Amino acid sequence: MQFKFKIQEIAKANKSRLVLALDLPFQNPNSSQELISKADAILEQVYPYICAVKINNHLVLPLGLFDGIKALVDKIHTKGLLAIMDAKVNDIGNTNQIIADYYYTAGFDAIIANPFIGWEDGLRQLFEVSHRQGKGVILLTYMSHKGAVEGYGQTVIDSATGASVPQYLVFAQKNVAYKADGAVVGATIPEKIKAIHQVLGEEVPIYSPGVGAQGGSAEAAIKAGASYLIVGREIVSAENPAETARKFWDLTKLV
Numbered sequence: 001m002q003f004k005f006k007i008q009e010i011a012k013a014n015k016s017r018l019v020l021a022l023d024l025p026f027q028n029p030n031s032s033q034e035l036i037s038k039a040d041a042i043l044e045q046v047y048p049y050i051c052a053v054k055i056n057n058h059l060v061l062p063l064g065l066f067d068g069i070k071a072l073v074d075k076i077h078t079k080g081l082l083a084i085m086d087a088k089v090n091d092i093g094n095t096n097q098i099i100a101d102y103y104y105t106a107g108f109d110a111i112i113a114n115p116f117i118g119w120e121d122g123l124r125q126l127f128e129v130s131h132r133q134g135k136g137v138i139l140l141t142y143m144s145h146k147g148a149v150e151g152y153g154q155t156v157i158d159s160a161t162g163a164s165v166p167q168y169l170v171f172a173q174k175n176v177a178y179k180a181d182g183a184v185v186g187a188t189i190p191e192k193i194k195a196i197h198q199v200l201g202e203e204v205p206i207y208s209p210g211v212g213a214q215g216g217s218a219e220a221a222i223k224a225g226a227s228y229l230i231v232g233r234e235i236v237s238a239e240n241p242a243e244t245a246r247k248f249w250d251l252t253k254l255v
Helices: 003-014 029-049 057-078 093-105 119-132 146-150 167-178 190-200 218-224 241-252
Strands: 018-021 052-055 082-089 110-113 136-142 155-157 164-166 182-185 206-209 228-231
Touching: 003 082, 003 136, 018 029, 018 241, 029 057, 029 241, 052 057, 057 082, 082 093, 082 136, 093 110, 093 119, 110 119, 119 136, 119 167, 136 167, 136 190, 155 167, 164 167, 167 182, 167 190, 182 190, 190 206, 190 218, 218 228, 218 241, 228 241
Parallel strands: 018 052, 018 228, 052 082, 082 110, 110 136, 136 182, 182 206, 206 228
Antiparallel strands: 155 164
16 A cells, blocks of 8 residues: 555544654763663653654664664554654665665655655656555655755746746645655745645645744644644653643644
8 A cells, every 4th residue: 555545544543643753862872772762662652642753863873773773663563653764865866776775674664855856867766666665755845944945945947837936836746746655844834835735735745844843833734734744852852742742633633
């Protein structure tokens, strides 16, 4: 089954739009067991309120892909959830394929990539290896930080029409053309979510990071067209992660 339908089923079963970004703060890499224990504890507390977990270099670098991360991904799966690797893949096609092969061997269900690299000898190999294995590719379309305007927000010339258009709308069109499994659009810019959603329709779901710590509003993102909310620091740094996750779940749950 295609990734976007798998996560849709889990979201419906859990009545949850939440993707936990398990991004823990830096700590002494010699205390990896402590880091694993903390990640496990947060997962154990919040899993009833989420549909997937996103992992990035916050954990991969200190724990190692096959030393600590694979066990964590296996645990995510035992909770009935999916695991997304926030690799922001951004290289030539052969390298992208090998990157994906390693992450999928470790058990990840989807990978995040950067559309700036283009299709031929870039994203094509990533999509081919992913969809051949029933995995998903989620494309950065407008990131949540302020500096995103310098890249995703720049005005470019559409090569097909010669018209001046925002880069993020070009990327939205590529999401549809490439049959992407999701588009990342920051919750900090709901007007961009709305504009991108008008291009994507129901073909490509929107994943919105930046809720809470970066100032994004969960309600505004959902209203603008986001299907899923990626929430990290607001939950993982909370005194009571389960209570914080439950509040987001109550606020945005599927009915």
